[in-house]
Amino acid sequence: MDTQYATVRPLGRAVRVSITLVVLALVTATTFWGGDDFFPFAPFKMYSSSMELDGWAGSTRVEAVNAEGERFKLTEDATGFRRAELEGQKSRFIENPELLEFVAQAYENTNPDKPEIVTVEIIERRYRLEDGHQTGEVTEVVEAAYTREGADA
């Protein structure tokens, strides 16, 4: 079989180099000025925040109480709504805790056979750090809570 060498013609070259430059320009722009909103051209901020060596490292979770009075953790698998997504919208939930109703709905859509949820809470567990070491000091704060009206739990 003959060897073939496919070349790109001058016009194609110009178009292709332009595409590359546009992609580069967009990703550069969003890295410097844009935010996650511009996905897929979002700044690559994996673990980019500076955590204080002295301070609190927080870990958020959602807990629910169902109609039978059982308290349990609302995991990603149970709702389809991720912890990181909850953290991303946390200010919304704190401002308007009634939005937690939709987290309860997500749970019930995912688990139609389980007892309904009465209360949903966002809880943050905070670990005290000193000079980057865990001191063992831990506190928990309920940041937002929502109980369905008419529920007596």
Added chain:
Amino acid sequence: MTPLPLAQKSAGWFFQPVALGRVAAMRFLAGAFIWVDWWWYMPWIVGHRHVPGELYQPLFIARVLPVFPTPSYWLVVGTLVVLLAASIPMMFNKAPRLFGWIVAAAYFEWMIIAMSYGKVDHGKFGFLILLFLLPTMPKARWGDRRNLSEHVGWGFNLVQIGVVCTYFFAAWAKVRYGGWEWVNSATMTWAIIRRGTEYSTWLLDYPWMLRLSQWGMVAFELLSPVVMFVAAKRFRYGIVAFFYLFHLTVFLAVEISFLPHMVAMACFLPLERINPRELIRNAPGLPGRIRRKLKARKAVPAQTRSGEAVPEAEPAS
């Protein structure tokens, strides 16, 4: 206007020819990743079918282009079915360009469904570029090292730029969001508290090592563009191997694998040398071939004159 020689040379950098065999291999890897993605890597995406639309926070692109409706149960399930169905012919080279476009479009919608609920993940930039460039490349056979193409070279060059940008701009994002003090901050401590493994939790007792690793990460991210300009192939593959080792380490420490990024990065490697048919055909004779090769290696020093430096044998790979 006659182009300047320097301009010509730099334009050549975008179009370094690549053998078509690599296209077949990358199509297979991309399709295979899509199957791994939905049931293992990001199984939570399909979970969004149960999340009420009130928690949907449309991204800029969805607000500007009216083609991304609020995800519903059937939109999520339907997108997944189309994506998986189209990825199979793409993987096995049946009308790969047509199915490639379908896969790229469906996967983009899949990402909109994934990233529109308050969290955007950042490891898929290179992979998305790969999906949109594979359909621009011709149909190809595994192991084709004869046919070279500048079109393919341009495409993989852009994927590689995407991969390198992911590293390089990650360093910049750290400076932007975390400030220069990021390198000395407790970010790794925080990461390990949140998602440490048995391989990494002991590091919490040695914060200086975690800080050192942060310095190392920023240094390697800032240096990563070097891989695009290295002419010596072995050095280039060495750098890419280092990237893969970095991801292995990160995976062992905090269970974040950046798998799609690693798939996109594979286009740095000479995958056109892989021919599955040949591999299978030769598999039964493989132990014998290795034995013969080792024997031949052993015989080499005996033939050299004594006193002459014996070059160290390359490890059999």
